[in-house]
Amino acid sequence: TSDAKGKIVISGKKFTEQVILTHLLAEYVKANTDLDVEVKDSLGGAFMLQQAIENGDVDMYVEYTGTGYLNILKQPYDPKKTPEQIYNETKKLYKEKYNIAWLKPLGFNNTYALAMRRDLAEKLGVKTYSDLAKHSSSLTFGSDAEFFERSDGYDGLVDTYGFQFKKKVTIDPDLQYEAAKNGEIDVITAYTTDARIKKYDLVVLKDDKQYFPPYHAVPIIRQEVLDANPDLEEKLNKLANILTDEKMMELNGEVNLEGKRPREVAIDFLKAEGLID
Ligand code: PBE
Structure with a gap:
């Protein structure tokens, strides 16, 4: 029925940063929408997440531009392209091929x-x-x-x-x-x-032949979920540029060096940014 509460499955890869980001998205969506949130953290690698989001087992996770561009879309990397061009092309091709939307970047590059x-x-x-x-x-x-x-x-x-x-x-x-x-x-x-x-x-060490592309972190989500929830995209895009390379490193350190739990780190960060109460 039209008043049934929708559900969203939020997932991520199997390393510290991704577990933090899975919980960051989950806690933000819980606090700012009526959606029921299911968390599937540490699901696997890029290829497994792509399978899961294509077949609808997962609705949203954080992917990195270079990873989507080279590994999922199989595009050749030209180091003359700017990070913004890579983002724009990746966004366009995911929409066309998979009906998956790339939201605004979180603000950091993890290469x-x-x-x-x-x-x-x-x-x-x-x-x-x-x-x-x-x-x-x-x-x-x-x-x-x-x-x-x-x-x-x-x-x-x-x-x-x-x-x-x-x-x-x-x-x-x-x-x-x-x-x-x-x-x-x-x-x-x-x-x-x-x-x-x-x-x-x-x-x-310095990648002096620019082998590696940029890897900006971006929440990606099934377009069907955005279509079913009209103001979700706008809300999620409030997460644009909330992180920097240094800040993400700091959050990772809270887990890996200080032994905090990823979900706690995510919640404390969102509170400090005024994104949840
Ligand atoms: N990265 C670097 C990889 C892992 C670390 C973000 C480019 C990735 O998950 O795609």
């Missing part, structure tokens, strides 16, 4: 960045990915399983820079920083908004 222990980087004199290529045959490389499968992942990276790492290790994305710090892995694919990069004094 992959090759990182290593400071003492090792300094000993080898490595500052850029091209520098790293000269030493790669004596170094081990670690990343999460998804990176080895992605269009913006391992194979393209190796082709671009000619890396010849002596060993490849698959590791949970939330464990790679410890592993680098402890010397278990030499080079990791850090996520640049992770607070453990600074905490463990890891050095982020």
Whole structure:
């Protein structure tokens, strides 16, 4: 019936930042709409989330521009394109192909960045990915399983820079920083908004051939849900630019370094921003 309360399923990927953002969206929607909210956090990786949102098991989650553009849409990346062009093209193609809407960006960019222990980087004199290529045959490389499968992942990276790492290790994305710090892995694919990069004094190397695209975080939602809830889009777009790279790193640190729960971090942040009571 027309007065039946609608429901929205909010989900996200399986790493700290995404769990925070899943709860951030969920708490915001709970406080600002009449919708029933179901949370499915830590569902999986980008490909699993895409399946779920396409078939309607999930209504909304936060995706990153470069991830949607290269991995889901399979578009080739041209480094001459601006982050705004990548966002606009991604938005347009998702609408056409999947009837999924890209809302306004949250305001931060979380890219992959090759990182290593400071003492090792300094000993080898490595500052850029091209520098790293000269030493790669004596170094081990670690990343999460998804990176080895992605269009913006391992194979393209190796082709671009000619890396010849002596060993490849698959590791949970939330464990790679410890592993680098402890010397278990030499080079990791850090996520640049992770607070453990600074905490463990890891050095982020320069992607001097611009292999990685921009990865701006954007809530995406099934267009049908927007159509059924006329002022939802406007409300969700109040989340535009509420975060910066630094702020997201700080929130991630509250979970990963201080042991707070992701949902608490999300709620405290929304309250501080005046977005919930
Ligand atoms: N990222 C970097 C990845 C993981 C970390 C945001 C580009 C992604 O989830 O697409």
